[in-house]
Amino acid sequence: MDMLRKIAVPIAAVLIFLCLWEALVWVNQWPNYKMASPSDLPPAFWKFRHLFLEMGWQTLWRTVLGLGIAVLVGTGIGVLMGFSRIARDALYPLLVGFNAIPKATLVPVIALLFVGQHDFNTVLMAFLISFFPIAVSVGIGLSTLEPEYRDILRSLGASRMTIFWKIALPKTLPEFFGALKVSVTLAFIGTNLVEIVSPHGRGLGALFKSGETNGDYPLMFAVLIALAALGILLYYAVLVLERIFAGWAERPSG
Amino acid sequence: MDNLIDIKGVTHAYRTKSGPLPVLDDLNISVPEGEFAAVVGPSGCGKSTLTRLIAGLMKPDRGEVWLHGERVTGPRKTVGMAFQNPVLLEWRTILQNVILPLEIVAPGMPRRDREARALHLLEMVGLKGFEHKRPSELSGGMRQRASLCRAIVHKPDVLIMDEPFGALDAFTREDLWQTMRDLRAAEPFTCVLITHDLRESVFLGDQVFVLSGRPARTQAVLDVTLSADRTLDILFEPAAQDMLHYLRDQIRIAQGRDGETH
Numbered sequence: 001m002d003m004l005r006k007i008a009v010p011i012a013a014v015l016i017f018l019c020l021w022e023a024l025v026w027v028n029q030w031p032n033y034k035m036a037s038p039s040d041l042p043p044a045f046w047k048f049r050h051l052f053l054e055m056g057w058q059t060l061w062r063t064v065l066g067l068g069i070a071v072l073v074g075t076g077i078g079v080l081m082g083f084s085r086i087a088r089d090a091l092y093p094l095l096v097g098f099n100a101i102p103k104a105t106l107v108p109v110i111a112l113l114f115v116g117q118h119d120f121n122t123v124l125m126a127f128l129i130s131f132f133p134i135a136v137s138v139g140i141g142l143s144t145l146e147p148e149y150r151d152i153l154r155s156l157g158a159s160r161m162t163i164f165w166k167i168a169l170p171k172t173l174p175e176f177f178g179a180l181k182v183s184v185t186l187a188f189i190g191t192n193l194v195e196i197v198s199p200h201g202r203g204l205g206a207l208f209k210s211g212e213t214n215g216d217y218p219l220m221f222a223v224l225i226a227l228a229a230l231g232i233l234l235y236y237a238v239l240v241l242e243r244i245f246a247g248w249a250e251r252p253s254g
Numbered sequence: 255m256d257n258l259i260d261i262k263g264v265t266h267a268y269r270t271k272s273g274p275l276p277v278l279d280d281l282n283i284s285v286p287e288g289e290f291a292a293v294v295g296p297s298g299c300g301k302s303t304l305t306r307l308i309a310g311l312m313k314p315d316r317g318e319v320w321l322h323g324e325r326v327t328g329p330r331k332t333v334g335m336a337f338q339n340p341v342l343l344e345w346r347t348i349l350q351n352v353i354l355p356l357e358i359v360a361p362g363m364p365r366r367d368r369e370a371r372a373l374h375l376l377e378m379v380g381l382k383g384f385e386h387k388r389p390s391e392l393s394g395g396m397r398q399r400a401s402l403c404r405a406i407v408h409k410p411d412v413l414i415m416d417e418p419f420g421a422l423d424a425f426t427r428e429d430l431w432q433t434m435r436d437l438r439a440a441e442p443f444t445c446v447l448i449t450h451d452l453r454e455s456v457f458l459g460d461q462v463f464v465l466s467g468r469p470a471r472t473q474a475v476l477d478v479t480l481s482a483d484r485t486l487d488i489l490f491e492p493a494a495q496d497m498l499h500y501l502r503d504q505i506r507i508a509q510g511r512d513g514e515t516h
Contacts, residue, residue, distance in 0.1 A: 148341045152404070155309040155414075156358045157329040166354070170345050248345040248388060 036221040044222040051207055052226060058203040059191055060230060062119065066126020067187040071180070073127070074134030081135065082142025082168075099132040103190060107197050118201055122194040129190035130183035137179035141172030174249040177242040184234050192227065204230070256323070258411060258444040259285040259308065264317030266303060267469075277303050278314070279469035285461070290438065290445045292455035294501065295465030295473075296509045301448040304470075305416045308446060309333050322411060331359045334410035334443070338417040340401035342389035349385035352376060352403045359408040375403040378440060379433050395426035399433060406441055413445045420450060428486055431457050435484065452501045453489055456480070462497075464504040474504045 018038045025037035032040050045052060077095070081088040103125065110121050145168055153163045195205025204223055211219035243250075261283040267274040277300030285291040295301055306312045307319050310329040319326040321333075334355070342351045352372040356363055376385055379399040389397055398418060405413055419427045431454060438445070449455050455462045456478055464474040476497060480488055488494055 146339070146341070148337045148339055149343075151306075151309070151311060151337075152335060152341055152354070153358060155311055155329050155333050155335045156331050156355055156408070158358045162358065166357070167343065170343070173345070246345075248390075 033215065033217045036218040040218040041222045041225060044216070044218040045226075048207070048219060048222070052204075052222075055202060055204045055207045056226060056230060059188075059195065059205065059227075060234075062122045062203065063126050063184075063187050063191045063234065066123045066191060067130055067180075067184055069123070069127040070131035070134060070183055070187060074131035074179075074183075075138050075176070077131070077135040078138025079142065079164075081139035082145075082172075088139065088143070095132060095135060103129045104193060104197075107194060110194075111198065118194075118198055121198070122191050122201075122203065125194045126187040126190040129193075130187035133179040133182045133186070134176065137175040138172055141175040142168050145171060173246040177238065177246050180238050180242075181235065184238050185231065188227075188231055188234060256287055257284045257320075258287040258289075258322060259283065259291070259446065260318075260320040261304075261308070262318045262320070264307060264314045264319065265469075266300070266307070266312075266314045266316075276469035278307075279471045281317070281465075281470060282472050283463055285444055285446065287444055288442055289460045290447065290458055292447045292449055292459030292462045293465060294449055294452060294455050294462060294505065295470055296467045296505065297450070300468055300470040301465065302416055305335070305414045305446070305448055308412065308414055309335055331408070332411040334405035334408065334413045336398075336401050336405040336413070336415045336418045338420040340389070340394075340397040342397055342400060342404075344389055347386050347388060348376065348381065348392070348400050349373065351389065351400060352407050354404060355408040372403065372407055375407060376400070378437060379403055393426075395422055395430060398422060398430060402430075402434070402437065406437065406443060409441070410443060413443045415445065415447045417448055417450060419454065427451070427454070432486070434458055439483075452498055452505070455501065456494055456497050457484060457486070457489060462501060464501065464508060466508045467510055473508055476501060 022038050025032075025035055030037075036044075077091065081091055106125065106128065110124060114121055114124075149167050149171065150163055153167060158166075191203065192205040192208075195201045195203035196209050198206070200206075201209065204227055208220055208223040208227075211217070211223060261281055264278050264281045265276070266278040267276040269275075281304070283291065283293070283304075293301055293304065303312070307314055308321070308326070310319075310326045310333070313327070321330070342348075343354070346354070349369060349372055352375060353368045356368045356371070360368075373382075373385060376382060379402060381396060381399055381403070384392060384396065384400075389400070392400070402418070405415070419430050422430065435458065445458075447455070447458060459478050462476040462478060463472055464476070465471070466473040478497065480494060489498075
């Protein structure tokens with residue numbers, strides 16, 4: 001019963017949303033170059049099914065790779081900031097400043113730096129846009145570790161490395177996954193940004209762009225739906241990882 | 255008898271923005287092997303600093319700390335610590351939490367032996383059946399029991415406790431006192447207990463050290479002349495009551511309120 005509700009309620013909500021969308025277009029008698037209706041989408045998906053699979057895969061692997069690099073680099077920076085005051089003082093303004101730059105402005109910079117390296121540029125952008133929350137949350141998680149947690153191992157002569165692996169790192173996992181949920185969405189946005197803007201790009205972003213160029217509006221909307229679906233998939237993948245690695249942080253309910 | 259812990263003329267100050275803040279001033283404490291030393295004193299008099307000095311987590315500005323005839327220059331594996339906050343690791347089960355020190359101190363010890371040792375202690379403190387629970391599933395008193403097991407699982411010479419029962423309700427606290435007494439009977443260790451609770455110091459201690467207000471020095475030492483197998487009732491007997499009155503007066507002096515009406 002509980003399981004049924006968990007699955008049935010979200011599905012029902014999506015169906016209701018689609019019905020309202022269909023009704024909106026129908027009531028206003030909008031042509032599909034103004035707004036496509038849900039019923040226009042299945043034919044669009046079917047017509048371009050091979051492209052959707054190929055482009056979706058492109059977008060997916062670049063996002064995941066960019067996010068993976070963001071996890072490594074972000075955690076590295078976070079560890080540095082968590083353990084060294086000097087590193088924290090030095091890196092914070094740089095990071096905040098860098099994060100404040102709208103990433104769209106970096107697209108031409110990157111495109112000029114690495115001309116024609118479409119895969120590389122896309123992954124780079126996914127990484128650049130998504131490492132910040134991870135770095136900050138790991139840094140804060142480590143620097144706010146209560147000294148007593150450190151002392152129970154330090155008083156036994158444990159090395160800093162041991163304390164890091166056994167206590168500091170696992171203890172920051174809930175914060176890390178909180179940040180990862182933000183980062184996964186950001187990385188996805190970064191990937192699509194480059195895909196849409198780059199001439200002769202690949203990925204769902206490029207498919208969207210080609211829909212626009214060819215005036216195929218149902219295709220554009222179909223891409224938007226595909227993006228949403230892929231975004232949900234990525235987000236839930238992070239949730240599953242969180243459940244596995246930081247499930248202990250969830251309080252037993254009731 | 256040999257002293258296991260010798261604190262000789264320890265003076266320590268913290269560096270703060272408004273200059274050095276002296277916390278310990280020529281402090282002397284000696285604890286013979288196997289004895290239980292309770293340390294009481296007004297709030298903020300540097301008692302926690304004392305625990306960190308004995309554990310080798312800090313070095314005193316002046317003076318020396320000796321354990322087992324060796325000068326303490328850094329952390330050592332023969333120390334166990336318990337704090338007011340049980341600091342159990344939420345991602346580990348109770349059993350895994352208790353085993354933690356063995357992973358550092360005896361990395362070669364077979365897993366089965368580690369678990370057997372931990373289970374034995376958990377059973378002694380009344381946590382049999384809870385070994386596979388997470389800390390968040392246990393009550394405050396139970397968590398503190400697990401924390402005690404972790405503090406002594408590697409058979410330390412010295413157990414240092416910094417107000418371990420301070421956050422518990424009065425009845426749970428009394429239960430823990432008895433658990434502590436039973437653990438001591440079963441496991442030989444020398445103990446330093448920092449506490450605010452005079453009844454606790456008399457029930458558990460062989461000696462009670464009263465520290466003066468900051469900077470702390472040893473203001474008075476009380477030998478607790480009660481039998482080793484104490485029950486809670488003993489606290490209501492005249493001998494214990496006299497000691498409690500004496501300690502109460504000493505604390506009042508330490509707080510610098512000797513002249514106040516009371």
